[in-house]
Amino acid sequence: MSVNGTVLALVLALIVLVVALVVVLVVVLSRRRPAPPAPAAPRDPFAPEQSVAGDPRTLKAGDMVEYLGTRYFVRGSLRLREGGFTWSEHLLDADTIEGQKVWLSVEEDPDLEVVFWTEYDIGDLRPGDRTVTVEGVEYRRDEHGTADYTSEGTTGVGVQGRVEYVDYEGPRGRYLSFEQYGGGQWEAGLGERVPDGTMTIYPGSG
Numbered sequence: 001m002s003v004n005g006t007v008l009a010l011v012l013a014l015i016v017l018v019v020a021l022v023v024v025l026v027v028v029l030s031r032r033r034p035a036p037p038a039p040a041a042p043r044d045p046f047a048p049e050q051s052v053a054g055d056p057r058t059l060k061a062g063d064m065v066e067y068l069g070t071r072y073f074v075r076g077s078l079r080l081r082e083g084g085f086t087w088s089e090h091l092l093d094a095d096t097i098e099g100q101k102v103w104l105s106v107e108e109d110p111d112l113e114v115v116f117w118t119e120y121d122i123g124d125l126r127p128g129d130r131t132v133t134v135e136g137v138e139y140r141r142d143e144h145g146t147a148d149y150t151s152e153g154t155t156g157v158g159v160q161g162r163v164e165y166v167d168y169e170g171p172r173g174r175y176l177s178f179e180q181y182g183g184g185q186w187e188a189g190l191g192e193r194v195p196d197g198t199m200t201i202y203p204g205s206g
Contacts, residue, residue, distance in 0.1 A: 046188030054201025056106045056114050059090050061153030062204030065104060067116060067194065072102065074204075080163070082145050085109075089117075091155050101156075103189060115175060117189040126186060127166035127178040134190065139168035139176040157181050165191065 059065070063074045074090035080087050087107035102170075103117040125132070130141050144167070150160045161182050168176040175194035180186050 028071070054195075054203070055197070056199075056201060057088075057108075057112070058203070059104070059106065059201065060204070064202040064204070065090075065092060066200040066202070068198055074104075074153075076151065076155040078149045078151055078155055078157070080147040080149045082147040091153075101189075104194075105191070114194040115191040116194055117175075117177070117191040120176075120188045120190045122178075122186065122188040125188070127168075132168055134176055134177060137170050137174060139170040139174070141166065142169040143167040167172065 002158045029077065029087040059074055060078065061074050062077050065072045075091045075093055077091070078089045080089065087105065087109075090106070091100045092104060105113075105115045105117060107113055120134070125134075127141075127144075132139050132141075144165070146162055146164045148160070148162055149157070151157055158181075163182075164180045166178040170176065173195075175191035176188065177191060177194075178186050178188050
């Protein structure tokens with residue numbers, strides 16, 4: 001074979017080798033390519049967790065809540081536990097409601113339930129009867145228990161302690177609750193379940 005023939009054969013062999021390496025590289029890279037992300041799982045638009053804008057289960061002092069066109073700052077939170085059941089109550093800045101405390105309770109039993117509470121002057125009224133009528137609305141006794149609590153921010157109660165409660169349920173998402181912290185005076189609040197789409201939560205910077 002002539003020198004030119006030998007050189008040509010070497011060049012062709014080199015070209016074949018380069019092409020083979022490119023093919024191998026393409027195959028290896030294609031195998032390493034990450035799989036496309038799985039499509040998002042379908043979600044029920046009427047599920048309880050979709051009833052508010054933002055997650056009320058993460059509320060804390062410094063957050064802001066907008067409800068029925070009024071904005072409130074969360075001043076503090078109570079984290080309550082009774083056995084294996086937990087829930088939260090949040091004190092809202094009630095400057096727009098003269099002299100009244102306003103609270104927001106958040107619990108899952110098992111569905112998420114958010115209730116807006118306003119302080120109620122019970123006078124001589126005390127819990128105990130199976131039914132209680134307040135301002136023309138009849139409430140039926142629902143639950144009675146004692147829970148341990150820890151306090152965050154400003155709540156008006158100690159850092160930790162125990163609270164006895166008696167809950168009543170009325171018609172159309174209305175509630176009446178009595179609470180007694182550390183064996184003190186009974187306090188009461190009137191509650192209304194937060195309707196879908198009426199509350200927005202703005203997390204604080206902390």
